[in-house]
Amino acid sequence: MQSMKISTVLQWTLFLFLTLSLNGCGDDTPTASENTPRNTSGDTADFVFVAAVPPNTLDPQKMSWNHDIRTAGCLFEPLLRYKLPQMTLEPAAAESWTVSEDQLTYTFQIRSEARWSNGDPLTAQDFITAWQRAMLPDFVADYVQLMFCIRGAEDFFNWRNEQLANFKPSDSAADAWREAQVQFKKMVGLRAPSAHTLVVELARPTPYFLELCAFATFMPNHTPSLKKHISFDTTSGLLKLPASYWTDPSMLVTNGPYALKRYRFKRDLLMEQNPHWWNKASMGNRSILQKIIEMPQTALLTYQNKEADWLPDIPSSLSLAADLVASGRSDVHTAPWAGTYFYTFNCKPRLADGSVNPMADPRVRRALSMGIDRKTLVQKITRMNQPQAKSFIPPNMIPGYESPKDAGVSFDPIAAKKLLAEAGYTDPTKLKGLSILFNTGGGHEPTAQTIKAMWKKHLGVSVYLQSMEVHAFRQQLKQQNYTIARASWIGDYRDPSTFLDKYHSNNGNNDSRWVNPSYDRLLAKAQQQTNPALRMKTLAEAEALLLQEQPIAPIYHYLTLHIFDANRVTGLHPNAWNFRRLEQVQVK
Amino acid sequence: MLRFFFWRLAQLPLILGIIFCVTFTLAWWIPGNPLENPDRSVPPQIEQAILKQYNLHSPWAFARSYLGQVLGHGDFGPSLQYRDQTVNQIIRQGLPVSVLVGSGALVVALVVGLTVGMISALRPGSWLDLSSLALAVVGVSLPTFVTASVLMVVFAGTLQWFPVQGWGSWRHIILPAVTLGAMPGAYIARLIRLGLVEVMASDFIRTARAKGLSRRRTLVKHAMKVAFLPVLSFLGPAAAATLTGSFVVEKVFNIPGIGEHFVQAVRNKDQFLILGVVLVFSTLLVLLNLAVDLAYAWVDPRIELAG
Numbered sequence: 001m002q003s004m005k006i007s008t009v010l011q012w013t014l015f016l017f018l019t020l021s022l023n024g025c026g027d028d029t030p031t032a033s034e035n036t037p038r039n040t041s042g043d044t045a046d047f048v049f050v051a052a053v054p055p056n057t058l059d060p061q062k063m064s065w066n067h068d069i070r071t072a073g074c075l076f077e078p079l080l081r082y083k084l085p086q087m088t089l090e091p092a093a094a095e096s097w098t099v100s101e102d103q104l105t106y107t108f109q110i111r112s113e114a115r116w117s118n119g120d121p122l123t124a125q126d127f128i129t130a131w132q133r134a135m136l137p138d139f140v141a142d143y144v145q146l147m148f149c150i151r152g153a154e155d156f157f158n159w160r161n162e163q164l165a166n167f168k169p170s171d172s173a174a175d176a177w178r179e180a181q182v183q184f185k186k187m188v189g190l191r192a193p194s195a196h197t198l199v200v201e202l203a204r205p206t207p208y209f210l211e212l213c214a215f216a217t218f219m220p221n222h223t224p225s226l227k228k229h230i231s232f233d234t235t236s237g238l239l240k241l242p243a244s245y246w247t248d249p250s251m252l253v254t255n256g257p258y259a260l261k262r263y264r265f266k267r268d269l270l271m272e273q274n275p276h277w278w279n280k281a282s283m284g285n286r287s288i289l290q291k292i293i294e295m296p297q298t299a300l301l302t303y304q305n306k307e308a309d310w311l312p313d314i315p316s317s318l319s320l321a322a323d324l325v326a327s328g329r330s331d332v333h334t335a336p337w338a339g340t341y342f343y344t345f346n347c348k349p350r351l352a353d354g355s356v357n358p359m360a361d362p363r364v365r366r367a368l369s370m371g372i373d374r375k376t377l378v379q380k381i382t383r384m385n386q387p388q389a390k391s392f393i394p395p396n397m398i399p400g401y402e403s404p405k406d407a408g409v410s411f412d413p414i415a416a417k418k419l420l421a422e423a424g425y426t427d428p429t430k431l432k433g434l435s436i437l438f439n440t441g442g443g444h445e446p447t448a449q450t451i452k453a454m455w456k457k458h459l460g461v462s463v464y465l466q467s468m469e470v471h472a473f474r475q476q477l478k479q480q481n482y483t484i485a486r487a488s489w490i491g492d493y494r495d496p497s498t499f500l501d502k503y504h505s506n507n508g509n510n511d512s513r514w515v516n517p518s519y520d521r522l523l524a525k526a527q528q529q530t531n532p533a534l535r536m537k538t539l540a541e542a543e544a545l546l547l548q549e550q551p552i553a554p555i556y557h558y559l560t561l562h563i564f565d566a567n568r569v570t571g572l573h574p575n576a577w578n579f580r581r582l583e584q585v586q587v588k
Numbered sequence: 589m590l591r592f593f594f595w596r597l598a599q600l601p602l603i604l605g606i607i608f609c610v611t612f613t614l615a616w617w618i619p620g621n622p623l624e625n626p627d628r629s630v631p632p633q634i635e636q637a638i639l640k641q642y643n644l645h646s647p648w649a650f651a652r653s654y655l656g657q658v659l660g661h662g663d664f665g666p667s668l669q670y671r672d673q674t675v676n677q678i679i680r681q682g683l684p685v686s687v688l689v690g691s692g693a694l695v696v697a698l699v700v701g702l703t704v705g706m707i708s709a710l711r712p713g714s715w716l717d718l719s720s721l722a723l724a725v726v727g728v729s730l731p732t733f734v735t736a737s738v739l740m741v742v743f744a745g746t747l748q749w750f751p752v753q754g755w756g757s758w759r760h761i762i763l764p765a766v767t768l769g770a771m772p773g774a775y776i777a778r779l780i781r782l783g784l785v786e787v788m789a790s791d792f793i794r795t796a797r798a799k800g801l802s803r804r805r806t807l808v809k810h811a812m813k814v815a816f817l818p819v820l821s822f823l824g825p826a827a828a829a830t831l832t833g834s835f836v837v838e839k840v841f842n843i844p845g846i847g848e849h850f851v852q853a854v855r856n857k858d859q860f861l862i863l864g865v866v867l868v869f870s871t872l873l874v875l876l877n878l879a880v881d882l883a884y885a886w887v888d889p890r891i892e893l894a895g
Contacts, residue, residue: 139641298840
């Protein structure tokens, strides 16, 4: 007890200086007996965790942030879900499915016992409603392109877009919507031959389609309540839902393990067992409370005070995170994350000011990439010991895929100087006007300064640093108004294309404007291949080309940080893709 | 007086109109797309469709629909960052919290400021005066995040008298209120002390003293009224600032107020939320300044309020 007190006092004192005392608290064994669930009516629940930000939205079709998708997985059950810790797909709302020979038609059998939180049966129509909403310009959001693998989805989006563009306030929005629904049935490959059968026709073979079916964008909506709450904007013809539809427990009907019980903006979100969920027996807890605490230090103190069981959102870029890992506490866990931190090079022949771009030459890009001592960076600067990146796709992430081993670049100042000389920079000081652009507030500055120093020391190349606020930063990147910039990419689904598509010459996310017809051809070829092994081989060839040309310099692969006492909290299974089954979590 | 009151009230819409125009222009020109996940771009026609859902595809469409909503229905629109919340909801939930903490802070500031100021003025140059001056200098110069951390460490951590963070009971208000009240409190103390020392040297006080009134009595009864005037004019804007919350205090103590949105909404380019909180803040500021002017006339009858 005494030692606990001393360590608490210590925690507090050091907190003042924004470093934390990192000893003593992690190995406390819980004394509460197993059968005393916490009271759910008040400020606690069976399982309590701290979210760093309030939800951006609970509308599964509009989500793109990790913390939102985490909540969606509690409230809504998609057709399939990931079994943990194996990370294999297992039946969820669908009890079975079949795939046609040509891999273009998927037929799902929806569970007859699946129910919404108000007792209504879950039907195939509920999926069609949701998927249609995802591809309507009226509700469209970041991930609509995932839907475009369905036959006619993209055409329907464009059709409705045009219909809305031609809409006049004198027209009837209801009539326009009726017409759109007729078009939808005609154009889009989604059918419900019976209440519990869902037939999906794809535009092209999509080997990862079942993975997509487990993703938030593909979760169902309760059709009757949507019908009740949707209204028309008479001036634009757009469909509208009340903003609070997704967060008002009296309106929101869910089909997942939980129903929304209470949401207090910027305070907390309480979910309680959905009394009608078909698989209640599998649940390890009956209620989850998300406390919303933005300051990581405050969140950590809440955890130390035993007011939370799990801290999933401490950014690994904080020095606090490195301190926690360095402390060796048994309740600090790191897991690889399906993402890569890298520097992107502007590959356009000319820079924004019209001058010739030295980085249009792959040799210069490779040389700069070789001048980064990744080991020192992850050990001394980020201090998180992230896996050093040689490839764009993190290793061992995607079943059946292996990144090419030899195409990447590692630290080699001698070879780098040679490459620079070949490119015409025998005197590296002639390589002028380069700058590292990064956004403020994400902990990118120490890394940028280190790399600047490494380039100076190892290659003799001087660059200067330029930082700006994140939205302005994005704009600079989009317009190729930069030479070198900090970047990162997190995979969305378990297929190499979630990474490799980014560097297709037509992709809007290809900030380096690297254009390589062979690369585009390889991606197109892979799209046609139905043999999974051959397809993976083609994709690996594409990645090899990308790494050979280095429009980006991969630096390290991300880690996620989780704080929980593994003896007390079971079933979390931190994993690279942030797949979660929070209903299976048990807190002793 | 009444005429003055109504005249000033009538100016409110004009002032708000100007503030709206300026804020709208600035908010519109913040670079970036508020609806875009900074790590993901979508093709232009999709981006346009997303912007259209909120009438953000052109400044005119936005201004027209926004003004229509606000004037017609008192609806400040949806938040772009927190898409399941309307700005009205955010303000309705956050403003009472901020007002409660802010009122606490004002009480702290007034009680501490007046007491310390008066004590120092009673014996100018004494150790009491000097030490309260030192305290005030510390109070004015310490940034709130330091005050907040120190208070948190001592009173929530070591002594455990108050909770670390959150919202729900009166105990959650104390530390944030003291943090927020420290700076205006110190400022008020200095204002009062300065005012009192000056007034105490003036003729009418000498007369009062000559007539046999005690120093303390002249100070409290006569000098205070005059010395309070600068505090009064400070209180208007100070009240508006404290009542609408504080970014730092709300962040550190994790209080669901609206102060944070003044910073965060700009950072997120959440145009609806920026306009909403700025308009609410401006209304409060105008009304509180009006209240100060009225209070002036009441405290010092020499001041005439002209319409």
